[in-house]
Amino acid sequence: MISPSAPSPAPIRISCGRVLLAGREILAPLDLTLSEQRIGVIGRNGSGKTTFLRLLAGLIPAESGSVSVNGADLARERKLALRQIGILFQNPDHQILFPTVEEELAFGLRQQGLSQSAALAHAHQALRAEGRAHWARMPVSSLSGGQKQFLCLLSVLMMAPSTLLLDEPFSGLDLPTIFRLKRRLAALPQRLITITHDPASLEEAQRLIWIERGAVLADGPPATVLPVFTSEMERLGAFDADTDLAG
Numbered sequence: 001m002i003s004p005s006a007p008s009p010a011p012i013r014i015s016c017g018r019v020l021l022a023g024r025e026i027l028a029p030l031d032l033t034l035s036e037q038r039i040g041v042i043g044r045n046g047s048g049k050t051t052f053l054r055l056l057a058g059l060i061p062a063e064s065g066s067v068s069v070n071g072a073d074l075a076r077e078r079k080l081a082l083r084q085i086g087i088l089f090q091n092p093d094h095q096i097l098f099p100t101v102e103e104e105l106a107f108g109l110r111q112q113g114l115s116q117s118a119a120l121a122h123a124h125q126a127l128r129a130e131g132r133a134h135w136a137r138m139p140v141s142s143l144s145g146g147q148k149q150f151l152c153l154l155s156v157l158m159m160a161p162s163t164l165l166l167d168e169p170f171s172g173l174d175l176p177t178i179f180r181l182k183r184r185l186a187a188l189p190q191r192l193i194t195i196t197h198d199p200a201s202l203e204e205a206q207r208l209i210w211i212e213r214g215a216v217l218a219d220g221p222p223a224t225v226l227p228v229f230t231s232e233m234e235r236l237g238a239f240d241a242d243t244d245l246a247g
């Protein structure tokens with residue numbers, strides 16, 4: 001369910017050459033326009049999904065070309081990128097920078113120009129709304145893995161970017177938290193681009209992008225892409241080992 005009155009975020013235009021990491025091609029050249037509100041990204045382990053999200057967020061460059069919104073290159077215009085794109089990493093330890101929960105939550109808002117006191121006030125308000133006011137001064141290191149994941153998701157939501165990139169957003173969360181977050185995400189007016197290994201959660205998406213070995217293997221509505229994806233995953237799962245993967 002997407003708020004019908006909400007304006008659609010501007011499309012993300014990807015027109016770029018290869019992405020190399022440590023001298024190896026991880027993504028092939030891409031030519032895509034992302035304009036749908038709910039997009040899923042699927043593919044096997046190591047196929048390049050996270051690298052694709054990092055490219056979209058302007059965190060890594062391609063060899064040539066750009067990822068842009070309204071003509072602005074997100075890798076070059078970092079302030080604009082922060083307003084346009086928020087990213088939730090799969091591993092919270094790759095995202096968390098600060099020792100306490102309130103500082104971590106305030107950081108993104110500080111980056112967006114709020115004063116420290118206003119950012120902290122927002123952080124406390126967000127924690128209260130989640131029934132977790134007591135977390136504010138807790139050391140992040142004292143949170144469990146799932147709690148850290150929740151903290152990172154809350155940080156990204158508070159920054160309210162036009163597009164949210166979510167890398168396995170529910171991994172490690174307990175079921176009540178997953179149900180609550182799914183409801184909350186479903187109601188957001190923002191564009192959500194979600195990596196998941198759970199095909200059932202993708203039926204609501206308007207578009208699925210299947211990445212395999214760093215290239216787009218299929219791109220279309222779930223009704224077209226999911227049956228082919230699922231049967232291919234079942235076929236591969238019937239073998240005892242991956243004999244075809246290089247990396």
Ligand SMILES: Nc1ncnc2c1ncn2[C@@H]1O[C@H](COP(=O)(O)OP(=O)(O)OP(=O)(O)O)[C@@H](O)[C@H]1O
Pocket residue numbers: 021022026043044045046047048049050051052090247
């Ligand atoms: N910083 C890096 N330096 C070198 N190689 C990298 C780096 N990051 C990722 N890779 C390689 O790029 C490939 C794609 O990785 P990526 O994390 O994008 O895959 P993924 O589809 O998100 O996988 P998963 O589903 O397991 O999270 C992998 O072979 C990985 O080893």
